[in-house]
Amino acid sequence: MLSQFGHSLFDALLALQFAVEGSREDRFAQQLEPELGKLAVDIRTGFHHVAGCIHKWSFFIPPSGMNLEQDIAELEIRMDAVRHTGIVFSQAEILRAYAVQLHLKQIARLLRASRVETSRAVGEMPQ
Numbered sequence: 426m427l428s429q430f431g432h433s434l435f436d437a438l439l440a441l442q443f444a445v446e447g448s449r450e451d452r453f454a455q456q457l458e459p460e461l462g463k464l465a466v467d468i469r470t471g472f473h474h475v476a477g478c479i480h481k482w483s484f485f486i487p488p489s490g491m492n493l494e495q496d497i498a499e500l501e502i503r504m505d506a507v508r509h510t511g512i513v514f515s516q517a518e519i520l521r522a523y524a525v526q527l528h529l530k531q532i533a534r535l536l537r538a539s540r541v542e543t544s545r546a547v548g549e550m551p552q
Contacts, residue, residue, distance in 0.1 A: 426542060426543055426546055427479065427539065427543060430535060430538070430539035430542075430543075433535050434532060434535050434536070434539070437528055437531045437532045437535060438532065440524075440528050440531075441525065441528035441529065441532065444521055444524035444525045444527075444528055445521065445525060447517075447521070448518070448521045448522075448525070451514075451518045451521060451522065452514065452518070453507075453510075453514040453518040453519050453521075453522045454518070454521070454522040454525065456503075456507040456510060457500065457503050457504065457507065457522060457526065460496070460499045460500040460502075460503040461500060461503070461525070461526065461529070463496055463499070463500075464493070464496040464497065464499075464500050464526075464529050464530075464533060465529060467491040467492075467493055467496050467533070468493070468529060468532055468533050468536065470488060470490075470491055471488060471491070471493060471533065471536040471537070472536065474488040474540070475536055475539055475540055478540055478543070482547070483549070484540050484541075484543045484544035484547065484549055485544045485549040485550060487540070493533040493534070493536065493537055494533075494537070496533065497530050497533060497534075500526055500529075500530070504523075504526060
């Protein structure tokens, strides 16, 4: 199960890498701050947390001080708020920003699922 999550996370990270290519000067994505950055930081923290869970072989304890679903919801609210400003940006910039947020959301949900599903599989949580 963990191996499959690892493959899925690798694929999502690779897709994120492709999404950010050519985005160094993009200004549209800057409008998604601080929500975009908070999700990215919490994803990094989530990777460390899952690594610790694997090391301890204990998956039931959620990471303290972060809620990836809340981060995702806040980013979606921010995306809705800046959507109307898109007319002054190139279509490529807007599409890259949407691709980045899509892949970050997928990575966040995969991290959470890897911990929760593994917890169930090892009998820490009821099926």
